[in-house]
Amino acid sequence: MATTRPRRRSAAPPAAGPDLEAKARPRQERAQDTFERILAVTAELLGELGIERLSTNLVCERAGLTPPALYRYFPNKYALLRELGERLMAVQNELLAAWATPQTMKLPRPAFERSVLVLFAQTLELTQQAPGGVWITRALRAVPALQEVRIGSHRQVTGLIEAAFMSAWPEADRERVRVLARLSVEASYATTEMLFDDPALDAQAVGTTLASMIASQVVVVRRG
Structure with missing residues (x-):
């Protein structure tokens, strides 16, 4: 007598995430x-x-x-957090867009390193002073439904840095430039979060070290 194998239950479809879209944009x-x-x-x-x-x-x-x-x-x-996250990242990105120019990318290493440190300090201060800025930053990483806001913003500013660098150094390897730009963006935001989580750290020392690390790799990519 043949045995009947139990039917496998079909996997349940993944649960949909929360609706993140604002339902209406006010006009009046x-x-x-x-x-x-x-x-x-x-x-x-x-x-x-x-x-x-x-x-x-x-x-x-x-x-x-x-x-x-x-x-x-x-x-x-979560829709509220998304709106706040998009607004915070927009003003942060305005700082970076003003910095990401061919002129910046051509700076000698010491001047370039200082410019990175200034940008980092400005971004840190802006985020700390924004209402709820520290927690909005944490939410963009901690809440899975909000991560695309952060990732999309990082892709955008990576593109700005890449374009500025290639304009200044057209012979550079574009893929290496893209990777360095994205790593620099991710490292900068992760470092900001680290300072939020451990305020006992010296922000100036942390920023100086970060700027030195980024500048050293920029020099390498410039040389090809």
């Missing part, structure tokens, strides 16, 4: 004020409570809104 002034108040309160609470304890109910309570008023714009707290 009153609605814009509400939209911005929601985000300001979220950043404030994030700085006080952290990612896990943040909730839309707490945002509504602090902002003096009903849940339907908030849900008109944001479906959940």
